[in-house]
Amino acid sequence: MNIIYRSLLIMGALIASTMAAQADDKGIQDPFPEEVTKVTEHSIKIAGERIKYTATAGTSFVFNKQQEKIGNIFYVAYTKKDAERNRPITFAYNGGPGSASVWLHMGTFGPKRVLMDKEGFMPKPPYQAVDNAYSLLDETDIVFIDPVGTGYSRPGGKGTYQDFHGTWEDIRSVSEFIRLYLTRNDRWSSPKYLAGESYGTLRSAGIAYHMGQNLGVNFNGIILISSVLNSTLDEFDAGVNIQAPITLLPTYTATAFYHKKLDGQFDSVQAAIAEAKRFAMNEYALALLQGDQLADSQKQQIAEKLSQLTGLSKELILLNNLIIDMSTFVHQLRRDEGLTIGRLDSRFVTEEVDAMKQAGYRDPSYMAIHGPYTETLMDYLNTELKFKSDLVYYILGGLIQSWNTSEFARDSFDMSRKLRHAMLRNPDMKVFVANGYYDMATPFFSTEYNFSHMGLPKSLRGNIMMTYYESGHMMYVREADLIKLKQDMREFFKFSTNR
Structure with missing residues (x-):
């Protein structure tokens, strides 16, 4: 249909992956009948500072309005040890829809990153993870979320994939995870951020709207990596869309x-x-x-x-x-x-x-990153984070067979309308937008066009921070842009917390 939903078709042999997924999960009603967590202790040096942190890899139940369990979301949370309760916390995920959070997790924000060559091209196997000196852990705690159908996240209890696989179904279920995490970990008073890449940017705009409107949660900032809020801008429909x-x-x-x-x-x-x-x-x-x-x-x-x-x-x-x-x-x-x-x-x-x-x-x-990121993540989860499962960890697309867009259609497939509403409701919220010059999946000029047509009042236009990189959709695979992205993010955290 468009870039968001077409993305599952262009990244490798996803049809085969889907068939394997159906066979693999056949007969599995509830792969995680109980919540499972593994906690490990680590440290990393960032900008000359040695940071001790706790890593929690686990599953969290998702509930419907009747408080019935409908699924399990797999996540990895990194929290600085002995930090104050009001330390910023960032909830991060990738796109697809149908992508696990591996790319932001192991590419830029997390404490480990997949080692590529300096320009981001694929190294020779075997691949390796190295300490990420450009992680965001010096600025914020981070929770990486795999929406249901990605990673190890699955429906369970009363749930089916239809409860999760739709634009607003996805937004509501990830919002429910965030609400529960804030409650269970006493983080309601923390400065709160959302970070999404590709379809994850659309998810972020929807979550900011939904949680602000319905749950009273205001975010300090939203981080949009390779943004696509209006999914009609890439439609080549001759005579209709120019x-x-x-x-x-x-x-x-x-x-x-x-x-x-x-x-x-x-x-x-x-x-x-x-x-x-x-x-x-x-x-x-x-x-x-x-x-x-x-x-x-x-x-x-x-x-x-x-x-x-x-x-x-x-x-x-x-x-x-x-x-x-x-x-x-x-x-x-x-x-x-x-x-x-x-x-x-x-x-x-x-x-x-x-x-x-x-x-x-x-x-x-995509072929250049699929193998290195998959192999490295699986080794990292098993050996360092001590989380083991016989389930297939779906990097991209494995369990996404259809996507409900009926509610999204009422917004003309343009989530920037909801982002505008969230910014009007919460005028202190700042928005960071990272663009790659060589990204044809979410073109930077399309993003500029979308933001310039949001209809924001002049008083809020200064809340948006646009940055650019000489690489593509995952700009952080190129070392120079990984470094620049971290520098830009540091400025954004200062900008959004008035430091």
Whole structure:
């Protein structure tokens, strides 16, 4: 349907994974009849300070309105030892829907991270986890959450997957976990944060609205990594939606610059992006608005400029009526070299004999992280956190077979409406937005467009902090951006707590 729900289809062999999941869990009614926790003690050095912390890996029941158990959510919580009760606490998760929290957990925020090469490309196996000197543990306690159907989280008791697998079902169930964690661990008085990546950003906006509106919980800040709040902005529906080709163009240009397809027109990726933005919001937008009424001479000029900004041929652009969808771009930019580029991170490439004739799409940027993150996480959970289970730990998509969007449809598939409501209700809440230049899954210009059309009063626009990185969807896989992200996050915590 769109980027959020399509994401499960483009990241590896998920159909096979789903079939395996069905077979694996067949007949299992309640894999965790009791709550299970494993507590271990650790320390890590961050910014010159040795921090002692407790790690709790476990499952927490989820209840319905009748206080009947409907599921178990697996989580890993890191809390600083001997800290004051009002220390900030951050609840973190990833996207999909159908992704475990492994990426934020083992990529950037947690005390351990998967070791990639400096540019974020896959190292040779066996893979390893190292102490993460750029963890957020010096700023906040962190609870990583795996929504039901991901990781080790499953329905149980009176619950079924239908209780969890929908936009608002997901928001309410994760909110219930957060409420229960705050209560059980005496953290109601702590400064509270939400951190989500990809679909997790949509989840964060919904949780901030739902918990503020219905549970009286106000958050100090929301951290949006590779944001997608409006799931219609990437729809390439010729004649109906012209936003997608406009808002994706700067990402195409950044990608073409990286792959040296712009004939040396620009001195930097920032200069290339600036020109793409200018053209997208002016000549290109006006041309697409005219549709078939666009004069042929103007069409030729627009196609020539698009060719200069994308590295694609003018003939191909004219053949596609000036609208370059993502599939065309990833397959065509380096097709003459037999290469397809990545969607999550367009710096990555993979070889194809003939990319346009291959069944499905193998995203090289996902293939590069899937193995290292899976192997490293499983070893870490078993050996250091002492949490063992015979269940399959679903990294991405394994148990998500359908997703209910009926309630979301009433908001026109745009969760920024709920984020605006949450910000109006809680005007002290700050929002951090991290964008990767080479992210075609959640393009940065689409995010800018969404935030500039939220209708926020001027008094609240300053609550939003936008940052940018020279990598993709998971910008933290590149070491320089991992470091920059931590520096930016440190500033955000100061910004949101008035330190």
